[in-house]
Amino acid sequence: MSHTAYVVFTVFSQMAVGALIAMVIADFLAKGKEDAKFFETGAWVCVPVAIIGLIAMLSHEARPIQAMMTMNANLATSWLSRESLVLTVFIVLAVIYTVLWLFEPEYGSLKGIPLIPKIAKPFIPLRKVVGIISAIVGFAFLGVSAKAYMMMGLPAMDQATTPLFFLVTTLLVGVTAVAAVLSVKYVVKKEAVEPFTRLLWATCGIALVMVIVLLFTLFANISVLQTAETEAATLAQANTLENMLHGDYTALFYARVVIGVILTLVCLAALILPLKKKDISKASALTFAVFVCALIGELLGRAVFFGANVPLGEVMPYVLSSIV
């Protein structure tokens, strides 16, 4: 089966969670309606990105319509069922949260659409609460999604590094995606310098921490990968490592390190000086560069994650050979 769908689904769904978290941060950083009006544009990111992820996931099913209706059928034992349910809940909450931004009667982009702003108005004060709940469900989705891949049949993914990789995608790509959109808005409109500067500092801090976590996770993934308890699982892990470091996915792996780690760090480092000097136009351009590098890096990394993986079923003959 093609891994492209898995790559797009996981990266984009996690990016959607991160984008929502970024908007919750912005909601708390906003010190009035003028600040909120500037940040409101970032609310456009979460739901379309989540929908792209959802379409990618459904596109790899042989029966996508049926999948939408029946994937929750085995919540008792199937982590895929649980992932489907939690994602559905997250998307519903994300839509509600996005509505509370975009249909805000005073500054929402869609405030001109009839009826909905009036319906949304009494709930606007609850937006931060909705955002926090959505963010919590989003984190729950990350955990459940990681667990869906941490199974006996996939020894290389059955590691603590899997949820860490997913967390990095969420906070590195998702948060910088919102910052990138707002950077474009700032360059065009040159408004809300103070609140945007605060958001850029928060973005810079989160991105830096996540790149450090990514470095640690990559190192752990490589050096600790062969820690399975059975011979078969150890062999599957070793073969995965071989694919990553000396095989078909080596070029992608190193491209990920160069673009997703080194270039991202360089852009982050370069971002700090203009931020300190309050040259926000330059900082905006560099923020956009951080997002692009992070996104490309995560897409490459996820391609390696799925592509290099060797399932247990492929190594069985070699394990059986040793006992014959």
Place this chain on the structure above:
Amino acid sequence: MVIYKFLHDVDRCIDCGGCFAACKDSNGVPEGTARIRVIRLNEGKLGEKYAAMACMHCTDPACLSACPTKAITKRPDGIVINDKAKCIGCGYCGWACPFGAPKYPDKGPVELRGIMDKCTFCVVPYEQEKDVAGNLIQHEPKPACVSFCATKARLGGDVTEITKTYTARMAGRLVQRQVGV
């Protein structure tokens, strides 16, 4: 209650591929996919052996736990079958299975492309049929791979009986080694 299992005697298997052909023929498995495959153990080395691998009809099937739509079920007699009408082709069971048994053919009847297919102990063929109540029509568990195996390497049936058969063979081989035959 009879519990059905497979057991493959690698000392008797000659990699004739008869099990593969018999399975295809009996179950109408189309080109491009297979429910059973013969793998080579210690390939190219002295003492190379062969083993036919299909669904092991596990006691605690990982595929059953993983399936999000409950398309996979385990009969009281231990045979694990799947309802293709419920399958959405997500591929999750394939990842869960430690033996690589589930396959997702891209040839054959259009409505079954991408839908999981695997060994069913010859209880359910490739193109499944249902009765008026909507239940899968299931046949007697008489696996073609076992019937067709010329060397009787492939054992399949009541786990108590095949264990006795295999144990007797192993005892015989042990005696032969001891007396130098």
